[in-house]
Amino acid sequence: MRPRLAVGLMSGTSADGVTAALVSVGRNRLRVVRHRTYPYSAALKARVLGAPGLSVAELSRLNVELGEAFAAAALKIAGRSRPAVIGSHGQTVWHGPNAVPPNTLQIAEPAVIAERTGVTVVADFRPRDMAAGGQGAPLVPAFDLFLYGRGPMKAVVNIGGISNASIIGHGRILAAFDTGPGNALMDEAVRRATKGRRDFDDRGRLAAAGTVDERLLSRLLKTPYLLKSPPKSLDRSTFGPAILDTVYPRLTAKALPDALATLAELTARSLWLGVLQSAPGPLSAVVISGGGALNAHLMRRLRALFAPAPVGVTAMPVMAKEAACFAWLAARALDGKPGNAPSATGARGPRILGKIIPA
Ligand SMILES: Nc1ncnc2c1ncn2[C@@H]1O[C@H](COP(=O)(O)OP(=O)(O)O)[C@@H](O)[C@H]1O
Ligand SMILES: [Mg+2]
CATH class of the missing domain: 3.30.420.40 (ATPase, nucleotide binding domain)
Structure with a gap:
């Protein structure tokens, strides 16, 4: 298998901004070509951190706005390269693994990312593991x-x-x-x-x-x-x-x-x-x-x-690691390979993670 270029997009609970990594994914190896964190504006950060208090209308709008921010980050990190896939973790606005039923919500509309970049996007990695009885985390x-x-x-x-x-x-x-x-x-x-x-x-x-x-x-x-x-x-x-x-x-x-x-x-x-x-x-x-x-x-x-x-x-830049993980998980999803570790999440078995938005 020849190494493929992939972009990973991640924003964690710090809500510091979108970390984007361009990586080369081989069968046994992964190399970070470049990475960068594109900070959220103060206003956007405040809305992300306060997301649990937003109305449905505001949350729906935030989903699309974050989709634009993630798309912009992907375009910048890709530069002139043509990645085969973008893996977007999105922004967690809610994670309730211990609720009944367990539930989780990551936003940053992947259709917007696919439309702006013209690249196939894999996003929303956690729900499948949860549907299979897992905590949806950790996925790393x-x-x-x-x-x-x-x-x-x-x-x-x-x-x-x-x-x-x-x-x-x-x-x-x-x-x-x-x-x-x-x-x-x-x-x-x-x-x-x-x-x-x-x-x-x-x-x-x-x-x-x-x-x-x-x-x-x-x-x-x-x-x-x-x-x-x-x-x-x-x-x-x-x-x-x-x-x-x-x-x-x-x-x-x-x-x-x-x-x-x-x-x-x-x-x-x-x-x-x-x-x-x-x-x-x-x-x-x-x-x-x-x-x-x-x-x-x-x-x-x-x-x-x-x-x-x-x-x-880590040997790879410390800020790039989680973004690189979602680039790798996206490549796995396209290959039809599982991405969760059932022993880590508690899921009933291995599952292919993510939803695929074709380019
Ligand atoms: N120079 C620094 N010194 C101390 N802490 C830092 C520095 N740079 C970043 N951080 C910390 O790292 C956080 C972002 O880490 P990150 O791995 O992106 O978290 P997340 O996955 O939650 O987004 C920042 O909110 C800050 O607390
Ligand atoms: Mg971060």
Whole structure:
């Protein structure tokens, strides 16, 4: 099989913007040609983060507007190349894996992406897994197995708005689940304390200057989700921004470093504990991707916790990994190959994921 060019489009719970990656997909290899995050405007970001409160009419309009934003990102990253397929994760506006019936909603109208680009689009990857009894998440483990399946046991971790981990060893997925918070809680704390002037704690410098509130930390570490064993995936409410209303009701700029130190520690410890509880032996490495890999304070804390296992970053650019995953999943869908890992999502079996919009 000759390598094919594919575009992956991803926007996670951070709602920082559309990350687009142009990748070359081969049978055993994937290479990121280029990638970029196209930030949402402040107004669009606010609507995305507030999507659960929108009317149906507003949500329907947002779906098409995001479709345009995703299409623009795809066109820019493709440049003069002619990708065979675009895989679009879309923007999650709701994820309720534990509701009855389980449900999830990703928007960014794929018909708009196909129409603007003239390229076949595969989108909406999660519902099929859910319809088959799965949590619809995490979907990255099959990709992690593709990338890291050879060799001794590793934890492959993405720190986006929330964090997830795949434990991969000897050609198998040993466990995969959302570990708990990622950047979204810290981002929200920054936005509140700076009245929207800042979006995140650059390189974790504020957190590094703060002191951890150990009592609050140990209370948060008792959140039932963290004690459950996998398969499990986080819904919006568990570590959603709303919990800041309870733990830091009036966050000031002065109190921000201590709050960030505490939230960063919650992120690091929940991740470490979750991985440790699920790894059936010592890890040869921990491989981090996602925007959290750019938070130097968080990375230092993870290195200290996981020692002596080395903590590093993915060979591909850390921000490109999830977008690359959806390019890969789209190529699999076109090939008629399953994309979910039933052991990770809890689905009854392997399923071909996504809905195909022909070019
Ligand atoms: N230089 C940086 N320092 C610290 N954190 C960063 C930096 N750059 C990005 N981030 C964090 O990464 C987040 C975006 O990560 P991403 O992997 O795109 O998450 P998601 O998948 O939820 O969109 C930002 O919201 C921010 O918290
Ligand atoms: Mg993002």
